[in-house]
Amino acid sequence: MQAPSPLCPACNQAAREPAIERYGRYALFACSSCGLHFWDPREMPDARWYEQMYGGRDVTLLPLEPGHEYFLADPLVPRAGDLLDVGCGTGNFLAAARHAGYRLTGTELDRNAARFAQERLGLERVLPLTIAEFAAQHQDEKFDVVTFFEVLEHQSAPVEFLRNVKACLKPRGVIALSVPNRARWLTGPDFLDYPPNHFLRWDAAALKTFLNAQGFEILSLREQPAGILHTAQMINMALRTGMTQNPSAGAPASFRDVMQMAPEQAEAALRTRPRMRQRLMQTLAAIKRAACFPLALALFPYVRMRGFKGTYLYCLARRRN
């Protein structure tokens, strides 16, 4: 007997069979109803895993991402009040939002990133809580704006996540978010876009359907256009992934392989000092990086003709009820 199709975590309808892609013990399915692509099974890693995988962010102030910039420039965003940023990382967005006049709260599970936000950026209120824990522990606290940039694609249960976000919002409060756009070119080689890092792949239609169904009115939606730089980055990633996937003896584990390891194993893999062979690979990778721009210039007309988007999909929505 065949196993039943997994249910879509956004709309609870059965997925289309067969799976689009398989990766380790995971399978990627397309929802026939809302259009979300999701991996199965979905079990989110613990805080320690994120600390390992996203380590090294706490050295310098990271530049704002396009999603942050779209928010700060969005004329429909309320310009004052209480703002909660879920998964605030090192606090680069919060620091920018401080100048826009909000009273700020952030949540971040990566302790190193949270420490950077507090000590280096002077952000007083960064709490080591999940949104579920925050909502449960701060039931009387309601926000005008809740933001979650590059967070929704990590979720195993997006409906529950959004319900907790909603619990922290004032009536008519707004949410703002960004996710990687599935409509970008060359999603396949994007090694960060795999489980257990990301479980959900959104496009504009699936995101709108989801937010509407969860009681939000879409105020603005913006897809980053594909540019030359983005095209070059995707080519570089494709070439690099191709290289690290080469299973030659002594080659370094690719990031995708490391993501699948148990924490102890991953720690050891990340600690390994580069050997001769690895240094050679790194040199080759640098040459490929330099070669990407002419390639991107040549390929960009094709990317534009096919209607591919850039990486970031931004959305602002208001709570309806």
Ligand SMILES: [Zn+2]
């Ligand atoms: Zn669905």
